[in-house]
Structure formats: C-alpha cells, structure tokens
Amino acid sequence: MKVTVDEDKCCGAGQCVLLAPEVFDQRDDDGIVVLLDAEPREPLQASVREAADVCPAAAIRLSTP
Amino acid sequence: MNQENLVPLRYPLSAKGALEPPAEWAELRERCPVARVRLPSGDEASLLTRYDDVKMVLSDPRCTRRLDAEDAARISESESGGVFNAPMATALYSAGQQRWRMMLTKWFTAKRVNALKPGIVAMTDRLVDEMIESGHPADIKARVGFPLPVWVICDLLGVPDTDRDRFARWSDMMLNLTRYGQTEIDAAEAEFGAYLTAHLDMKRADPGEDLLSSLLTATDADGAGLTDIQLVATGQALLVAGHETTANMIGKMLAMLLSERRRWERLVADPSLVRTAVEEALRFDANPGFGMPRYVEQNIEVAETLLPRGTTVVCSMAAANRDENTFAGADEMTLDRSPNPHLAFGSGPHSCLGQSLARTELQTVLEVLLRRLPTLELAVPAEELRRVEGLVVGGLRELPVRW
Numbered sequence: 001m002k003v004t005v006d007e008d009k010c011c012g013a014g015q016c017v018l019l020a021p022e023v024f025d026q027r028d029d030d031g032i033v034v035l036l037d038a039e040p041r042e043p044l045q046a047s048v049r050e051a052a053d054v055c056p057a058a059a060i061r062l063s064t065p
Numbered sequence: 066m067n068q069e070n071l072v073p074l075r076y077p078l079s080a081k082g083a084l085e086p087p088a089e090w091a092e093l094r095e096r097c098p099v100a101r102v103r104l105p106s107g108d109e110a111s112l113l114t115r116y117d118d119v120k121m122v123l124s125d126p127r128c129t130r131r132l133d134a135e136d137a138a139r140i141s142e143s144e145s146g147g148v149f150n151a152p153m154a155t156a157l158y159s160a161g162q163q164r165w166r167m168m169l170t171k172w173f174t175a176k177r178v179n180a181l182k183p184g185i186v187a188m189t190d191r192l193v194d195e196m197i198e199s200g201h202p203a204d205i206k207a208r209v210g211f212p213l214p215v216w217v218i219c220d221l222l223g224v225p226d227t228d229r230d231r232f233a234r235w236s237d238m239m240l241n242l243t244r245y246g247q248t249e250i251d252a253a254e255a256e257f258g259a260y261l262t263a264h265l266d267m268k269r270a271d272p273g274e275d276l277l278s279s280l281l282t283a284t285d286a287d288g289a290g291l292t293d294i295q296l297v298a299t300g301q302a303l304l305v306a307g308h309e310t311t312a313n314m315i316g317k318m319l320a321m322l323l324s325e326r327r328r329w330e331r332l333v334a335d336p337s338l339v340r341t342a343v344e345e346a347l348r349f350d351a352n353p354g355f356g357m358p359r360y361v362e363q364n365i366e367v368a369e370t371l372l373p374r375g376t377t378v379v380c381s382m383a384a385a386n387r388d389e390n391t392f393a394g395a396d397e398m399t400l401d402r403s404p405n406p407h408l409a410f411g412s413g414p415h416s417c418l419g420q421s422l423a424r425t426e427l428q429t430v431l432e433v434l435l436r437r438l439p440t441l442e443l444a445v446p447a448e449e450l451r452r453v454e455g456l457v458v459g460g461l462r463e464l465p466v467r468w
Contacts, residue, residue: 011166011170011414012167012173012174012418013410013417013420014173014175014178015175015420015421017174017176021175025176026174026175026176028171028176030167030170031167031170031171031173050403050404054404054405054406056411056412056413057412057414057416058124
C-alpha cells in the first residue's frame, strides 16, 4: 500500500491521526497533515484505509505500488 | 422528476417521534433530490437529501456561506436572520475564513485534543458524581450533557469556573431562533460581547495558556493579527459552535442507545465499541437541526438539475446520512459500522473545526457512563421524549434516566 496526502486539500480535522497515529500526524502550527509512513505494513493498513474513507477533505489517496 | 413538488414543503420538516426521521426523507432522496422548500422566513430554498449531492455542494467553492447576499433566502423571521448571518459571521468573514481557520486549527488537532482528554474525563466524573448524589430519576441532559461542553470551552478560553453558568445561558439564547424574542437575543449578545471584551483586556495584561491569550499575539503567515472585534467574534463563534451542538448530541446519543437497550448492553459487554458507536450515533441522528445553508454564486448542476446563481440551498446532512446508496442498512443503528463516512460534521474545507474535540467529549461521556452506571436506563418510554424548540440545533428537551 502506498499513501499520498494532499496538504492543500487538508482541513486539519485530525481524523486520520486519531485512527492511525503511526502513519499520520498534524503540524503543530496549523494542523495540516504530516505523512509519517508512506508505505504502512499490513497491521496498519485497515486503519489507514478507514482514515482515507472518512477524511472530510478527501486529502488521502491510496494506491498499490 | 426534480423540483417537481409544485407546492414547496414547509421546512424544517416535522417527524413523528423525537428520534425518528421525517417520513419525507426517503421519498425525497428517491424521487425529488432537489426539492422546493419554504423556510420559516417565508423565503424559498432548494433542499438536498442525497449523500453524493450534499457532499458535493458542501465542498464546492461555488456554493458559499454568503447568506447575507441581497437575493439569498433569509432563514428565520427574526430581523438579524439568526446565527447564520449575525454580525459575528460578518466579522469572521472579513477576517478571511480560511486565514482565521488556520490560526485556530492548531488548537483542535488530534494531539491537542488528546492532551485535553484527562481533564474532560475528570469533569465528566465530577458531573456524574453530582448526578448520582442527587438521586434518580435524573435529567441526564441537564446534569451532564449540557454543562460538559461549556466547561470544556471555558477551559479552552481561559474563563474561570465561576462564569461557566453565565456562558451556558448566553449560548442558549444566541442559538435559538424561535424560543426567545429578538430583544432578548440582542441583549444576550451584547452582554456576552461586553464580557469577552473585558476578558480579553484581562488576558492582554496577564496572558495565560489558553486559546484567546495565544490569539492576542498570534499572526498569520503575512504577519497580520486579529482585531478586537474579530477576537470577540472568535470567542462567540467557539461557544455557539461547540456548546449546544455537542450538548444536544450527548443527549441524543444516550437516548438512541437506551431506547433500544440491547444497544447499551452491547456496549457494556464490549466498551471497545465506543469509538464506532459514537460515529454511528452521529450518522443515525435524525434530529440534528436545520442543516447547512449555502448560497449559489455561479450556476451549478446537482442531480441533473440546474441551480441558478442566487439560489439558496439547504444541505440536509442527516437525510444524506440515511442514504441507502452509501450506507448499507442505513435505517439500522450498527454500533460497529466501519468505515462510516457520515456528514454530521459537514465535508470539505469548511467541515467542523472542532470535530476531534466533539468526538472526544462524546466518547468520554460514553466511557464514563459505561464504567460508572452500567445499569443506566430511560426513566420514561422513548415515545414520551420531546424535541427542543428552536431551529439551528436539534435535541431533546430532557432525558430522564435511572440506574
């Protein structure tokens, strides 16, 4: 699984960080998403998929490398 | 088939039970996804009820919040048009919505909210202690649901505990478009504005660790700060946005879980379901209030219907959240539903700024009650629950419980 994030779309809701803190973080100064792990391994993939599905700004894209 | 209803429906739509959706939702989604409605002001708007349409309009930059435009529909009869076009909204609009939002977002990141969690747990435990002490039956909305979000916001704004009750009253008055008269609403706004102005002066002299203290000196990327009027409007906006919404949602969530007690029992047996149960309560809420109005700045097409420039649309997120095309078994409350891309907090760049905080408050209330009062149950039949009057935020008048 390959993860990309769109900082311009991100609205800082923080859902992804709550769901997958190993993969996503937010910048301290404006809350915009920070990708910690662009190729998360299997045990994390379900929560990453959920984060992408529920992101209110549709700022998380998943692809297969 | 669209806009086919020749006589506009009266909006808000009414429903039989306090927890039931209006009968029209299913029919509108199916046959009339862009429906003519008449608002309490008498003006007409177009109501959207399908998931895809609501989601698209909420994130479309051609649909704005410029509801004070000359030809925009007025929402209510009151002169100011209520919270959607109050001076507060105008002051924040002038600050530049996105710029203002960016200055605030850092206060509502997942990390910040997680850091607030122990404090929220302690406040909830204290409110539950006090409720238990007074004995049952108790109105858990008044005892827990209503005070908790005000306490949290007061903490965030650096407002002393002793002023929490005044904050709660102001918030209640400013959000009600029908329960209070315009003079009362104006008076509450003026009193609250004066309080915040004095509070800001105090913070300027003696800054704390709170949000307002930080905003007093904060600047955006261009080095511009907020004016005093914008700072007062910020305090007002956070109270209006964060209090009654969350307070009512706490009550409705508990009512949904207790009205069919096997739902509550399932959570008692497996508290790890709290997170998904909260999301499902947000999705399943059939009484969320008005919905989100938008002003169409350029012609757009929704559900194969042209919405001309100047149209006011009302997005019913709650109707969209029951759309079978997006949610399998949409009319069932499924406590472990995942993923749950509901629209209770809106969608797109304007989606709710405080959603992590709201989620944490809802999860905390549920966790604390499951731990402290697993025998909790409704003290009246669910059919006797009544909706609050008022227009913007939907909720229950009271929620009598025993344990």
